[in-house]
Amino acid sequence: MCVRGLEDAQEACLATQTPDVIVQFQSQTHAYRCVLLHQSGAFFPEGCGVEAEEVGPRTDHAGPCLVLLKGVTLPRADFEAWLRDSVMEWAVMRVYWIKQRCADRQELVRQLLAQGPPDGALRLHCFPHKLEPWLGDALPLDWVLQPAAFTHVLDVVETAAGVAYSMSPCPRLFRTTAWTRPRLEGPLCKATSKLAEALAWVKHAPRGGVAIDLGASPGGWSTLLASSMHHVISIDPADMAPEALALPNLTHIKSRVETALPQIEAALAAAGAGGGADLLVSDMNKHPSAMIGMVEPLLAYLKPGGHLLLTLKFFSRSRDKAWDPTNCPQLAGFRGVQVVWLLANTAHERTCVAIKC
Ligand SMILES: C[S@@+](CC[C@H](N)C(=O)[O-])C[C@H]1O[C@@H](n2cnc3c(N)ncnc32)[C@H](O)[C@@H]1O
Numbered sequence: 001m002c003v004r005g006l007e008d009a010q011e012a013c014l015a016t017q018t019p020d021v022i023v024q025f026q027s028q029t030h031a032y033r034c035v036l037l038h039q040s041g042a043f044f045p046e047g048c049g050v051e052a053e054e055v056g057p058r059t060d061h062a063g064p065c066l067v068l069l070k071g072v073t074l075p076r077a078d079f080e081a082w083l084r085d086s087v088m089e090w091a092v093m094r095v096y097w098i099k100q101r102c103a104d105r106q107e108l109v110r111q112l113l114a115q116g117p118p119d120g121a122l123r124l125h126c127f128p129h130k131l132e133p134w135l136g137d138a139l140p141l142d143w144v145l146q147p148a149a150f151t152h153v154l155d156v157v158e159t160a161a162g163v164a165y166s167m168s169p170c171p172r173l174f175r176t177t178a179w180t181r182p183r184l185e186g187p188l189c190k191a192t193s194k195l196a197e198a199l200a201w202v203k204h205a206p207r208g209g210v211a212i213d214l215g216a217s218p219g220g221w222s223t224l225l226a227s228s229m230h231h232v233i234s235i236d237p238a239d240m241a242p243e244a245l246a247l248p249n250l251t252h253i254k255s256r257v258e259t260a261l262p263q264i265e266a267a268l269a270a271a272g273a274g275g276g277a278d279l280l281v282s283d284m285n286k287h288p289s290a291m292i293g294m295v296e297p298l299l300a301y302l303k304p305g306g307h308l309l310l311t312l313k314f315f316s317r318s319r320d321k322a323w324d325p326t327n328c329p330q331l332a333g334f335r336g337v338q339v340v341w342l343l344a345n346t347a348h349e350r351t352c353v354a355i356k357c
Helices: 003-016 028-040 076-085 105-115 131-138 192-202 220-226 261-270 288-301
Strands: 020-025 048-054 066-072 092-098 100-102 122-127 152-159 162-169 210-214 231-235 250-253 277-286 302-313 334-340 349-356
Touching (some): 020 028, 028 048, 028 066, 076 092, 092 122, 092 152, 100 105, 105 152, 105 162, 131 152, 192 220, 192 302, 192 349, 210 220, 210 261, 210 288, 220 250, 220 277, 231 261, 250 261, 277 288, 288 302, 288 349
Parallel strands (some): 122 152, 210 231, 210 277, 277 302
Antiparallel strands (some): 020 066, 020 092, 048 066, 100 162, 152 162, 334 349
16 A cells, blocks of 8 residues: 555544543542443443543542543534533533544654644643643644634643544534533532432432422522422421522421421421322431431331432541441332442532432
C-alpha cells in the first residue's frame, strides 16, 4: 500500500473507531463515585461506555480526578446533552473525547503537525489546564486558536501513562458559563440534589402515591417529593419553610418521629393511603444503628414495592464503610438493599436504598 493509502486507512479508522471519554471531576472521591454509578447500571443510558475506571496514579482521596469511559457510542452532542440534564452535572468539570494516543506532548505536536490544522478556529481543551498555553506556543501561527468562537476542539489529556487526544468539529464545550446553573439555588434546594440523585438511582421511583419524609425541616426533600407525589407527610419538630407549608399536598407533623406514629397513621388515612405509603425517606443524619432503630416502627406503613431511602451518617471518611445492610434484621423484608455513595453525599454520608417485598 502506498503511503497515502496507509494514511487514508488510518484516517478512516480514526473516523469510525469508538471514542473513549474522560470525565474530569473536582475531587477523586467524585471520580470514584462516578465509577460506582456506572457499574450500578442505574442511570447511565446505553452508549455511555462499556466500562468505567478511575485514571491513576491515585490514592483513595487524591489523584487526577479523572474517569475513563471506554467505548462511548453516543455522539458527543447527545452524550453531553444527557450529562447536562443528569444529576451528575454539577460535579463534572470537563469532558474530553479521546481517539488517539501517543507517548508525550512532543509526540503530540509532531502528530498534530502531520495531520495539519483543522478547517476552522480551534479551541484547545487540555488536562492539565497549563498544557493549553504550552501547546498554543508549540503550534504554528497558521493554526487559528480561538477560546470562544471556535468550530473545532482539540481535547488532550496528559497523564503519567502518556497523552490521549482527539481533534474534531465541535462548536461548544460541555462546560461553558453561558448555561452553568449554580448547584444551590436557595435554602430549600440545598439538600434536594441528594434526593434527586437517590431517586434517579432507584430508576423506577414511585410517582403519584404517598411519601413519608422523616426529619423534613426546612422542607427541601418534601418540596421535591410534592412535585411528583399525590401527598407528602413531613415529620419534624422543627419548623418547615413557609413555601413548603403552603403546598396543598403536604402535611407537616410537628413532632419527633418517635412520638408521631398515631398522627402518621391519621395522615395516611386522610390521604387515602390505607394500604400504606409508596416512599419512606429520611435525611435525619443519623448513624445507621440509630437510623434503623428510629425507622423500624414505620416500615410497617410502607406498601409492598414501596421504596426506602435513608441518608446514613458515618464517622470515618474511608471509601468502605463497615455497616452491612444485608445483615440488618430490620431490613429482612426488603430486596435490592444497597448502600450507595451518591455524588451529592458528603465524605461521611451514604444513602441506603431498599424496596419492600
Ligand atoms: C439535615 S435536616 C433535613 C433536611 C431536609 N431533608 C430538607 O431537605 O430540608 C435533618 C432534620 O432532621 C430532624 N430530626 C432530627 N432528629 C429527629 C427526630 N428524632 N424526629 C424527627 N426529626 C428529626 C432535624 O430537626 C432536622 O430538621
